[in-house]
Amino acid sequence: MTAEIIDGKVIAAELRARVADEVARVKREHNLVPGLAVVLVGNDPASEVYVRSKRTQTQAAGMTSFEHKLPADVSQADLLALVAKLNRDPAVHGILVQLPLPKGLNTEAVINAIDPAKDVDGLHPNNAGRLAGGFEALSPCTPLGCIILTKSVHASLEGMNAIVLGRSNLVGRPLVQLLLNENATVTIAHSRSRDLPDLVKRADLVYAAVGKAEMVRGDWLKPGATVIDIGITRIPKEDGKTRLVGDVAYQEALGVAGAITPVPGGVGQMTVACLLVNTLRAACAIAGLPKPAV
Numbered sequence: 001m002t003a004e005i006i007d008g009k010v011i012a013a014e015l016r017a018r019v020a021d022e023v024a025r026v027k028r029e030h031n032l033v034p035g036l037a038v039v040l041v042g043n044d045p046a047s048e049v050y051v052r053s054k055r056t057q058t059q060a061a062g063m064t065s066f067e068h069k070l071p072a073d074v075s076q077a078d079l080l081a082l083v084a085k086l087n088r089d090p091a092v093h094g095i096l097v098q099l100p101l102p103k104g105l106n107t108e109a110v111i112n113a114i115d116p117a118k119d120v121d122g123l124h125p126n127n128a129g130r131l132a133g134g135f136e137a138l139s140p141c142t143p144l145g146c147i148i149l150t151k152s153v154h155a156s157l158e159g160m161n162a163i164v165l166g167r168s169n170l171v172g173r174p175l176v177q178l179l180l181n182e183n184a185t186v187t188i189a190h191s192r193s194r195d196l197p198d199l200v201k202r203a204d205l206v207y208a209a210v211g212k213a214e215m216v217r218g219d220w221l222k223p224g225a226t227v228i229d230i231g232i233t234r235i236p237k238e239d240g241k242t243r244l245v246g247d248v249a250y251q252e253a254l255g256v257a258g259a260i261t262p263v264p265g266g267v268g269q270m271t272v273a274c275l276l277v278n279t280l281r282a283a284c285a286i287a288g289l290p291k292p293a294v
């Protein structure tokens with residue numbers, strides 16, 4: 001048996017096309033052009049992968065892209081001043097501050113400074129708390145993308161055993177909340193968890209968001225499980241370039257899983273597409289328009 005490969009490229013392209021249609025409509029009907037501002041401090045390589053695809057795709061969807069690159073030694077005050085300026089800017093509907101921030105900057109204070117209505121990362125406590133409470137919220141893009149990919153395989157997640165490996169504010173925790181909203185039964189594992197292979201073995205749905213290349217082995221998986229690989233690690237190649245590797249041993253998993261996302265070409269594609277969705281939703285909400293069709 002070989003697993004179905006969940007094609008994030010195709011699913012993300014479909015989602016982006018629906019976003020582009022809605023962007024064209026709000027432009028035509030309401031003269032509203034959604035704008036996304038990305039703030040990149042220093043040069044974290046994982047963040048740069050993200051920024052690259054984000055810029056072109058924002059523009060391709062008909063939205064405005066603003067980019068602010070700041071040096072790694074920028075002061076907390078200057079960073080907060082930029083966030084305050086973006087909060088006030090009527091052309092900006094979404095603000096994303098790339099994480100992790102360089103040492104010396106207070107991440108929590110920066111996130112708290114973002115207008116929750118423009119918090120397209122869903123990291124502000126207003127949004128994270130609303131999500132945890134089961135209320136409507138701007139939710140983090142990567143977990144949103146994971147749910148869409150899972151639903152491309154399973155129409156309903158009700159009663160399924162899911163395991164989430166990782167509990168970060170950006171990925172693991174919000175993914176758990178979204179899975180609960182889908183009525184899955186969720187186990188959360190992290191660096192202090194014991195017997196990871198046994199925990200994974202029981203899961204119909206496996207979400208790996210640890211950041212350890214190929215940590216999840218094929219023989220950990222329940223045969224037929226759906227595997228969503230969120231991890232991205234850059235491995236240097238002999239020619240000096242790098243290749244991207246997930247948290248799951250892909251070749252091994254192919255022989256056991258029922259369905260699996262590749263890296264690249266899986267979750268990462270969906271993260272960017274969902275960022276466009278959140279920016280469109282934020283722009284409509286800020287403008288007092290009805291919710292968009294996507």
Ligand SMILES: NC(=O)C1=CN([C@@H]2O[C@H](COP(=O)(O)OP(=O)(O)OC[C@H]3O[C@@H](n4cnc5c(N)ncnc54)[C@H](OP(=O)(O)O)[C@@H]3O)[C@@H](O)[C@H]2O)C=CC1
Pocket residue numbers: 046142165166167168169170171172189190191192193209210211212230231232233267268269271
């Ligand atoms: N595809 C995409 O769109 C995106 C991909 N990523 C990638 O996903 C991965 C995770 O990102 P992020 O959540 O930000 O990472 P963090 O480093 O913030 O969190 C990693 C989590 O994994 C847990 N962990 C670490 N080692 C182990 C282990 N040996 N066994 C079990 N759990 C472990 C940590 O546990 P503890 O809490 O105990 O420290 C922590 O909860 C990274 O590779 C990142 O690059 C991230 C965002 C988007």
Ligand SMILES: Nc1nc(=O)c2c([nH]1)NC[C@@H]1CN(c3ccc(C(=O)N[C@@H](CCC(=O)O)C(=O)O)cc3)C=[N+]21
Pocket residue numbers: 046047049050053096097098099100121141142170232244263264265266267268269271272
């Ligand atoms: N505030 C914040 N929000 C984030 O969502 C966030 C962040 N900070 N910091 C960095 C991580 C990482 N991340 C990625 C998103 C998409 C791809 C992506 O497009 N991946 C392509 C790979 C593209 C290529 O091949 O280079 C793919 O997997 O197919 C990668 C990484 C978002 N992150």
Ligand SMILES: [Mg+2]
Pocket residue numbers: 099100
């Ligand atoms: Mg990270």
